[in-house]
Amino acid sequence: MRGRALCRRDTDNDSPSLDRCVTSCANIARTDHHAEHLRERAAVLEKRAGRLPDPIGDRLRHNADRLRRTADEHDRTRITPPESAS
Structure with missing residues (x-):
């Protein structure tokens, strides 16, 4: 709406x-580009999490997982144009 x-x-x-x-x-x-960006951001968070103490590292890993799930949901539910018959 x-x-x-x-x-x-x-x-x-x-x-x-x-x-x-x-x-x-x-x-x-969301576009495929957005989903790709979410996965890139998740990788950055995951890398940072490895260098930080557990409470903060755990939070970053949780956020990285959430971003990946969002990107995966986009991949499963995206609407794509039908292939044209040639």
Whole structure:
């Protein structure tokens, strides 16, 4: 629903702003590039977690797992255009 799009808050623009997507928004739109970025960010968090004490390291590993699950969910549920018959 357009009226609930968090990317449109405080703007007069009538269209969604894909560069301002908020993960908690019901209208979130992710591209394959976004999923790739989530996995890259997860790898960075995982690397940092190995250098930090357990309470903080555990939190970073948990966040990395969450980002990977989000990327995996995108891969499972993404909408792709049908292949054209040649």
